[in-house]
Amino acid sequence: MPQQQNLLVARSIVKNFGPTKVLKGFDLSIAAGEVHAFLGGNGAGKSTFIKIISGQHQRDSGTLEFAGRKLDSLTVSPMETGEIAVVNQELALLPHLSVAENIAMPRLNRALGTYSERASRTLAIEALSLIDPQFARESVGRVVGDLTLHERQLVEIARSLRSGAKLLLLDEPTANLTAAETGRLFAVIRKLISETKLAVLFVSHRMREIRQIADVCTIIRDGKTAVDRVSLGAITDREIVEFMGQNVEPDQRAEHEADNAVQVQHEAATRGASRNVVAPLVVKLDEINLEIGAGAIIGLAGAPTGPLGLIEALTGQVRNTHWDVERAGAVVTHQSPSSAARAGVGYISGDRANKGILATLPIIDNLAAARRVVERRAITRAKEVQQGQSLLDALRIRADSLWDLPATLSGGTQQKILVARWLALKPHLLVLEEPTRGVDIRTKREIYALIRKLAAQGTSVVWWSTEYVELVELCDTVLAFDLSGRPTGVLRHADVNETNLANATGMAA
Incomplete structure (x- = not known):
């Protein structure tokens, strides 16, 4: 692979949330004009690192360089300048605004700028048509809060594709897209790369898609760099899974x-x-x-x-x-x-x-939510606390306390809690x-x-x-x-x- 100029360089990034160490000296570099797969298990630190790059979190230590300049507390964030655009795993649209308004927003942060409904509709239709022309025509005036998750995903991706950014951070962008929409998204990404030397950091758990779109990969495991900038042609799927730490039968x-989790709930199930x-x-x-x-x-x-x-x-x-x-x-x-x-x-x-x-209720309330709806009550009982802790242990859910908020858990762990509600x-x-x-x-x-x-x-x-x-x-x-x-x-x-x-x-x- 020919040598390319690095657009983003992260070295020895450390991030802690209280006593929890999430990133432990992580390194990653992204070159202009490439799709870089960012791989790792749930809770490995991927989303935290993306939020540091995009300015949503501050790193505790380590260095960041973007487009040849060092980023520190006194530097204007590339997100603020529009040089970085991000599609987060949990979408960041404003539900009370229309599709057109949401897509046009990144271009409305310029001084003395004025909003044009007609221009916003045109921009939104052009952006959405890159992925789904029919949806573009039908949805441009709809309120985002009325859209399905699938439709909101399309809107957020379209907004990022039309942002004019140098670096696009895609955190599970295809998780709720059809195969045809995913194919069109990949075609758009390739076109933008060829025309503008766009760099893309692509997070996905779907190996087929990773190999379709990405050039190189970096693997993070337990907050550290397990694999640094390896060509996807030089690493197998099995090796990727092993480096992620997910090869233990x-x-x-x-x-x-599952047997343990069901056993915990045996009495209630009986x-x-x-x-x-x-x-x-x-x-x-x-x-x-x-x-x-x-x-x-x-x-x-x-x-x-x-x-x-x-x-x-x-x-x-x-x-x-x-x-x-x-x-x-x-x-x-x-x-x-x-x-x-x-x-x-x-x-x-x-x-x-x-x-x-x-999101605003602790883990114990999330685990007990379905039972409380069924039984029409809201008070936490001692038995619920005992069963909740046993359930966390059986499902290998790492949490400091049942009274922590779900935001302290990875997305995959949150999903296990939703299943556990019904056991x-x-x-x-x-x-x-x-x-x-x-x-x-x-x-x-x-x-x-x-x-x-x-x-x-x-x-x-x-x-x-x-x-x-x-x-x-x-x-x-x-x-x-x-x-x-x-x-x-x-x-x-x-x-x-x-x-x-x-x-x-x-x-x-």
């Missing part, structure tokens, strides 16, 4: 931890066992008539519109739905998500920030919407194992994922949707493979 360990002896749930739309029996893990494949419509019908998020949902010949409807929970329907979203984690309740039905979004390989295995254990106890599972390999691994039956959101058919047993899913959904695997 993940399947066996995950099964063992009390609720009789609730699961129920007739199969049947969902119908057009020619589709799908039975969801006890212990089944049903996959949903396709662009968001179709799967989300069924998920909303099953979990009480909408009252008027095209779907007919029945059990033993009787229509099943829920007035709200809370009434669905009391009827034995659990729900877990990959949108941790808006649909899952209660003791043993719901009839557990609905999962992209539950492994932004989590590493090991944590995915742990979540898979927990879901399999719940299914083995009789819980029916409905799982939507844009990762076909995930559906193939977990599901014996998959309901596929086309690009317009209409169900196209049900794949079963040996027919559940990546090629057939791509054909059934019209989306590349």
Whole structure:
């Protein structure tokens, strides 16, 4: 690979949060005109480092240089000058503003600048059209708070692509995109690199995507540099996983931890066992008539519109739905998500920030949230504290205290807490919407194992994922949707493979 000029150089970066040491002398350098994969497990320090580069956190020690100048407390941040743009794992849009206003905002920080609605709409349409022209035309005037997670992701990426930055920091940007949208995003990135020598720091847990787009990789492990600027052509997937520290028999360990977690909740689960002896749930739309029996893990494949419509019908998020949902010949409807929970329907979203984690409440309240909704109470009991600590130990969740805020945990660990909420309740039905979004390989295995254990106890599972390999691994039956959101058919047993899913959904695997 030819020698390229370094745009960003970070040396010996240290960052502590109280007694917790997150970055322990980390090094990384990014060259202009390259896509640099930044890899590591959940909690390794990736997001913290990105927040230091983008000025959201201050480093405790170490040096940063950008475009040949040293960055210190007296230097204007490259984020303020527009030289760095970032797409965070937890999106940073303003929900009360329109799509056009959100995309135009980075260009409104200039002195004496005036806002033009017409110019903002034009800019927004141009930016969004790079990835999804139809969405661009339909959404430019919508309020961001009314968008789905998938749609918000498109808006945030489009805003960054049109920012004119020299360095683009992408933290799990494709976690909720379809394969076609991901392909278009990668094409745009390559075009910008060829035209402007843009540098991209790309964080992802999807090895296929990393190899599609990235030139080199740096691996962080436990806050330190495990691999520094290695060409992706010179390192295998197995070696990457090993350097990340995730090669310790993940399947066996995950099964063992799932057993421990379920054992912790054995008494509560036993009390609720009789609730699961129920007739199969049947969902119908057009020619589709799908039975969801006890212990089944049903996959949903396709662009968001179709799967989300069924998920909303099953979990009480909408009252008027095209779907007919029945059990033993009787229509099943829920007035709200809370009434669905009391009827034995659990729900877990990959949108941790808006649909899952209660950011202002401690870990103990997050673990007990579902039970409190079901039992209509809010007081923390001594038994909850005991069970909560045992659950953290069983799931290998590292937390200083049950009374810490979830922000002290990595994104993948937060996702395990959302699954843990439902272990003791043993719901009839557990609905999962992209539950492994932004989590590493090991944590995915742990979540898979927990879901399999719940299914083995009789819980029916409905799982939507844009990762076909995930559906193939977990599901014996998959309901596929086309690009317009209409169900196209049900794949079963040996027919559940990546090629057939791509054909059934019209989306590349």
